[in-house]
Amino acid sequence: MYKVAVVKCGSYDSSEVMESLNRALALIGGIDTFLPASSSGTILLKPNLLAGEPPEKAVTTHPSVMQAIATTLLQKECQVQMGDSPGLGDPFKTAVKSGLQPVYDLGVLPADFETVVEMHSPDGRVSRRLPTAAAVAGSDLVVSCAKLKTHALQIYTGGVKNLYGCLVGLNKAKQHFRYPDRDVFADFLLDIYTAVMPGLTIIDGIMAMEGNGPRTGTPRKAGVLIVSGNALAADLAALQVIGFSPNKIPIFRAAKKRNLRPFSIDEIQWLGDDLADVQIQDFVPAVTTRVSFGPQFLQRPLRNLLIAYPDINATRCQSCGACMKICPAKALKMVGGQVRLSRSKCITCYCCHEACTYGAIDLHCGVLGRTAAKLMRTE
Ligand code: SF4
Ligand code: SF4
Structure with a gap:
């Protein structure tokens, strides 16, 4: 059984977050259990810094959570680093814009x-060679400090998906072009996970994100911190909290196929507060789905009815060009000062949706797609 601590935490007040984190860590054996053997070992804190957004937008891992884990590790006299690779832009500036300067000020x-x-990803199924950030390759312990959010492509993002930021900058968008299929991409995420193998995972679910995550969804109070030595186990617990079935999540379907455990809720040891006290019944998924049924000849026409495509909102668009820069399929171009999408080129990776600072890219699909998205919550 894989231990997971799920503890209530009602706000980002720093003393409350510290208390909740200490309680969670104690439940799974204490922080000493997870430290590198050598005190000179380097620990990498890997928050979700998708983009430089203020903490209240719930796009990034909250500074209070990062301060709590950093303080805990620095008290143990560990060498602590922190960083992430946003899709576009300078990693350090993105961290500062996301409110993380106080964490660096602690000595991180x-x-x-x-x-x-x-x-090298020894168990890689999709790729064994990963263009990873030097900080990841050189660390003795990676702590995945994830944010609990919905995700347009992978339905949910937490401890495992957070590791995609271990790849550097535009390399990430390129991988979407190489592996456009959602399930293959999930398998690729597991290649990264098994190569990086974080020793500790902390999911910030105090303010989660529902709807069209991971950037333009709606903040939703879930009031939990989830902590585990195993990222898949932490994700299984997070999915329970928001009422999503792991069977509908591509990462867990891929984990089951390659027998990478745990992939079922029966394999985790739930510690801390009762599920009934933390579970949300009406957490809203992203309006995105994929056809995975029916005969082959029907898949293409059905796909166009079901799938969500980016839709540029001309009023909000500032013509900054960030979406065009990140699009791996070159499906966007500027025509007369307005961004236009070529559906035939679009691989529906939603990188543009994540990259747009102005929330000018909506995701729209038809009635069939919206119905399928609702069915995705449970079996
Ligand atoms: S990133 Fe957003 S604001 Fe910038 S050009 Fe694209 S749609 Fe417009
Ligand atoms: S237009 Fe957006 S969703 Fe389509 S391929 Fe480009 S980045 Fe991906």
């Missing part, structure tokens, strides 16, 4: 998320 060093090092 900025991690190198610009130098690319090829990391």
